[in-house]
Amino acid sequence: MATNRQTKDRHQEILDAAARVITERGLAETRISDVAEQAGVSPGLILYYFESKDRLLAEALTFANDQFYLRTSREIRRLPSAVDQLRRLIDLSVPGYLPEYERLDEWALWIEVWVRALRDKEMAKDREVLDERWRSQIADIIRNGRSSGEFGSTEDVDELALRLASLIDGLAIQVVMNDSKVTPERMHRACMHVAAHELGFEFAKSDVSP
Amino acid sequence: MATNRQTKDRHQEILDAAARVITERGLAETRISDVAEQAGVSPGLILYYFESKDRLLAEALTFANDQFYLRTSREIRRLPSAVDQLRRLIDLSVPGYLPEYERLDEWALWIEVWVRALRDKEMAKDREVLDERWRSQIADIIRNGRSSGEFGSTEDVDELALRLASLIDGLAIQVVMNDSKVTPERMHRACMHVAAHELGFEFAKSDVSP
Amino acid sequence: MATNRQTKDRHQEILDAAARVITERGLAETRISDVAEQAGVSPGLILYYFESKDRLLAEALTFANDQFYLRTSREIRRLPSAVDQLRRLIDLSVPGYLPEYERLDEWALWIEVWVRALRDKEMAKDREVLDERWRSQIADIIRNGRSSGEFGSTEDVDELALRLASLIDGLAIQVVMNDSKVTPERMHRACMHVAAHELGFEFAKSDVSP
Amino acid sequence: MATNRQTKDRHQEILDAAARVITERGLAETRISDVAEQAGVSPGLILYYFESKDRLLAEALTFANDQFYLRTSREIRRLPSAVDQLRRLIDLSVPGYLPEYERLDEWALWIEVWVRALRDKEMAKDREVLDERWRSQIADIIRNGRSSGEFGSTEDVDELALRLASLIDGLAIQVVMNDSKVTPERMHRACMHVAAHELGFEFAKSDVSP
DNA sequence: TATGAATGAGAGTTCATTCAT
DNA sequence: GATGAATGAACTCTCATTCAT
Numbered sequence: 001m002a003t004n005r006q007t008k009d010r011h012q013e014i015l016d017a018a019a020r021v022i023t024e025r026g027l028a029e030t031r032i033s034d035v036a037e038q039a040g041v042s043p044g045l046i047l048y049y050f051e052s053k054d055r056l057l058a059e060a061l062t063f064a065n066d067q068f069y070l071r072t073s074r075e076i077r078r079l080p081s082a083v084d085q086l087r088r089l090i091d092l093s094v095p096g097y098l099p100e101y102e103r104l105d106e107w108a109l110w111i112e113v114w115v116r117a118l119r120d121k122e123m124a125k126d127r128e129v130l131d132e133r134w135r136s137q138i139a140d141i142i143r144n145g146r147s148s149g150e151f152g153s154t155e156d157v158d159e160l161a162l163r164l165a166s167l168i169d170g171l172a173i174q175v176v177m178n179d180s181k182v183t184p185e186r187m188h189r190a191c192m193h194v195a196a197h198e199l200g201f202e203f204a205k206s207d208v209s210p
Numbered sequence: 211m212a213t214n215r216q217t218k219d220r221h222q223e224i225l226d227a228a229a230r231v232i233t234e235r236g237l238a239e240t241r242i243s244d245v246a247e248q249a250g251v252s253p254g255l256i257l258y259y260f261e262s263k264d265r266l267l268a269e270a271l272t273f274a275n276d277q278f279y280l281r282t283s284r285e286i287r288r289l290p291s292a293v294d295q296l297r298r299l300i301d302l303s304v305p306g307y308l309p310e311y312e313r314l315d316e317w318a319l320w321i322e323v324w325v326r327a328l329r330d331k332e333m334a335k336d337r338e339v340l341d342e343r344w345r346s347q348i349a350d351i352i353r354n355g356r357s358s359g360e361f362g363s364t365e366d367v368d369e370l371a372l373r374l375a376s377l378i379d380g381l382a383i384q385v386v387m388n389d390s391k392v393t394p395e396r397m398h399r400a401c402m403h404v405a406a407h408e409l410g411f412e413f414a415k416s417d418v419s420p
Numbered sequence: 421m422a423t424n425r426q427t428k429d430r431h432q433e434i435l436d437a438a439a440r441v442i443t444e445r446g447l448a449e450t451r452i453s454d455v456a457e458q459a460g461v462s463p464g465l466i467l468y469y470f471e472s473k474d475r476l477l478a479e480a481l482t483f484a485n486d487q488f489y490l491r492t493s494r495e496i497r498r499l500p501s502a503v504d505q506l507r508r509l510i511d512l513s514v515p516g517y518l519p520e521y522e523r524l525d526e527w528a529l530w531i532e533v534w535v536r537a538l539r540d541k542e543m544a545k546d547r548e549v550l551d552e553r554w555r556s557q558i559a560d561i562i563r564n565g566r567s568s569g570e571f572g573s574t575e576d577v578d579e580l581a582l583r584l585a586s587l588i589d590g591l592a593i594q595v596v597m598n599d600s601k602v603t604p605e606r607m608h609r610a611c612m613h614v615a616a617h618e619l620g621f622e623f624a625k626s627d628v629s630p
Numbered sequence: 631m632a633t634n635r636q637t638k639d640r641h642q643e644i645l646d647a648a649a650r651v652i653t654e655r656g657l658a659e660t661r662i663s664d665v666a667e668q669a670g671v672s673p674g675l676i677l678y679y680f681e682s683k684d685r686l687l688a689e690a691l692t693f694a695n696d697q698f699y700l701r702t703s704r705e706i707r708r709l710p711s712a713v714d715q716l717r718r719l720i721d722l723s724v725p726g727y728l729p730e731y732e733r734l735d736e737w738a739l740w741i742e743v744w745v746r747a748l749r750d751k752e753m754a755k756d757r758e759v760l761d762e763r764w765r766s767q768i769a770d771i772i773r774n775g776r777s778s779g780e781f782g783s784t785e786d787v788d789e790l791a792l793r794l795a796s797l798i799d800g801l802a803i804q805v806v807m808n809d810s811k812v813t814p815e816r817m818h819r820a821c822m823h824v825a826a827h828e829l830g831f832e833f834a835k836s837d838v839s840p
Numbered sequence: 841t842a843t844g845a846a847t848g849a850g851a852g853t854t855c856a857t858t859c860a861t
Numbered sequence: 862g863a864t865g866a867a868t869g870a871a872c873t874c875t876c877a878t879t880c881a882t
Contacts, residue, residue, distance in 0.1 A: 028325075115236065118321065124387055193373075447745075464869065548807070
């Protein structure tokens with residue numbers, strides 16, 4: 001239906017606008033009128049589509065993070081080897097590493113998710129689902145690499161995936177905060193180091209050492 | 211001086227109260243009147259001691275995190291061997307692992323710091339200082355263990371410290387969010403695993419496997 | 421346009437209400453909620469139409485004084501002779517002289533303008549414009565009377581207009597303050613005296629002496 | 631008594647401080663803490679000497695205007711001829727005319743008195759007394775000049791004094807507001823013109839024309 | 841006298857939400 | 862669907878005033 005179609009578009013448009021505003025101003029400083037302005041509609045309309053500001057922001061956060069996951073996932077699946085996939089995943093995960101994929105915004109939103117999830121059960125659940133999916137993606141890459149012989153045999157894939165994912169999270173926080181000691185390059189090196197050692201393979205020299 | 215003393219106490223009392231309220235309600239939901247109530251004083255007094263709500267909350271966050279660091283640091287320095295120190299540091303870092311040191315609150319505050327630091331230069335700087343100090347503590351333990359022969363020789367102490375600290379951060383997020391798949395025990399195991407492997411030593415069997 | 425029309429009305433309504441409240445309570449004691457009550461709307465709406473309390477009050481003051489000028493001006497222009505015009509202008513200027521034009525309120529507002537203009541550049545400028553316009557009106561009457569032969573030739577019209585306008589201001593202050601020695605009648609007499617002497621003509625006996 | 635003496639000093643000091651603050655910030659913007667700071671004491675002490683902020687400000691206003699009157703009066707009485715006295719009175723009355731007696735501050739305070747007197751009976755009464763005294767001073771000068779033959783005979787001294795005093799008030803307002811069309815010189819000329827014409831004498835040429 | 845910590849009563853302002861059009 | 866006027870509930874911050882010391 002045309003109407004339905006249009007409605008869906010408006011939903012998306014508003015979510016997009018909200019995500020952009022949250023990125024710019026932070027969750028706590030985001031007002032409905034900001035989102036309305038960003039979306040080019042009136043504040044009243046926002047609440048016509050979303051039952052409350054709270055619901056809107058929650059949806060916007062998961063929506064944005066979902067978008068990121070999908071984009072990343074699509075890119076990675078295209079690559080032929082597990083080594084390339086893992087390398088790409090790390091490249092994409094380091095905020096500010098690839099000029100064409102800054103990822104600073106996504107990480108900022110991701111941290112906002114954490115804060116909200118501390119007190120919002122719904123958001124906590126969404127976060128868990130997103131995180132789980134992310135770890136699974138890493139685990140899948142590892143399993144593929146093991147099948148293909150690219151990686152050595154590893155005791156427990158899920159444990160390794162957890163360690164890798166968590167390392168990325170922990171490092172990204174610092175990078176995204178502009179920590180002068182933890183640059184994107186240093187984060188990248190650290191991730192590559194762990195990947196190489198834990199999976200028993202050699203990345204190209206250029207990747208591992210500066 | 212009595213006056214000075216009292217004034218200092220009030221400052222601390224209010225900061226304490228603020229930290230408690232932030233923990234409970236979250237930074238965004240913390241009102242001056244909440245802090246006043248928690249501290250058992252009038253809202254007006256809060257602004258007699260702190261120039262604005264914003265300044266108060268910022269100070270409360272760094273104050274609380276500072277407190278945590280000092281407590282942890284004091285405990286660790288008391289231990290004789292580097293192995294014990296590292297183990298204790300990990301024990302204390304895992305939220306909900308030690309019943310007597312829940313640490314859930316501290317981690318929640320720490321995440322609030324991150325969000326604020328995204329847009330508040332001052333807070334970003336404070337965060338960097340606190341983080342650096344934390345990494346240094348880990349690095350120092352590693353250096354001590356290497357000198358004493360407890361740990362094998364490691365290529366780059368600072369890199370290792372960064373990896374360990376970041377892993378802890380990344381895992382703690384999930385634990386503190388009550389992720390059903392990432393329990394305190396699993397986080398503990400993951401940290402111990404990395405510590406053991408990267409430092410080339412054996413923890414007691416009971417530590418490594420559940 | 422209906423919307424535009426309505427919006428304009430609300431603006432005026434609020435300015436009117438504000439002027440009334442300022443008259444009643446004084447500028448310093450006027451609260452937004454008073455204006456809202458007087459206008460029969462919610463306090464929030466006041467700030468929907470005016471960016472701040474300060475802007476509202478400033479606009480209300482100039483608005484009210486503008487209104488007064490327009491009303492007076494319209495009345496005077498209707499009169500055929502310069503003598504009548506000048507007499508009418510004086511009649512209208514003496515607070516409490518004509519029962520049907522008390523003018524006490526307008527003078528009170530005018531004094532509030534002075535105080536504000538002491539520190540508010542914008543208001544100072546507005547005041548100057550209003551005052552200049554007022555003096556011009558007097559000067560125009562004098563010029564007309566000179567052309568028509570009603571008044572004798574006077575050296576400098578603008579100087580005379582300044583003296584007359586200032587005399588009126590200075591006397592009105594005392595009358596509006598309810599000075600027991602400076603009654604409306606006495607002020608009226610004083611103004612007529614000066615007008616007659618400076619312009620070299622005779623008012624009807626009844627005007628000059630009580 | 632020493633105590634009494636000191637108390638009196640403190641009273642004066644505080645009144646002085648208050649007058650200075652009112653001049654600087656305006657009556658409405660004057661806070662007790664401002665006065666305290668200006669006087670170099672604690673805010674508490676202000677209310678130890680004055681029963682309320684309102685009383686303090688009212689007293690400060692009349693005090694300051696009283697001071698001005700006394701200073702002017704003393705100066706004038708010293709002069710030998712009525713002509714000189716009147717000229718001096720005018721000189722002193724024009725704000726910004728004499729570099730050594732700016733008088734801008736006093737006029738500003740005087741306008742604040744008017745606003746307050748609109749609603750404060752007490753202040754209205756004080757104002758009337760001060761004003762009356764001022765007009766009497768002018769009337770006395772005129773009477774002296776008439777006795778000495780300096781001035782021609784004038785019908786009604788009090789009426790003339792009222793007209794002169796009011797003219798001065800009305801002009802001073804504009805000068806003190808920095809009206810670009812009403813400069814101190816122009817005000818001075820206007821006052822001298824009226825004085826000369828109404829009293830039938832010739833000032834030195836230099837006084838009357840620019 | 842003098843201080844300054846402490847209170848409490850507002851006041852302005854913001855903003856989510858509603859609803860008539 | 863869409864607007865934007867209107868409301869009302871907070872919330873921060875200010876400041877006169879009190880009072881123990």
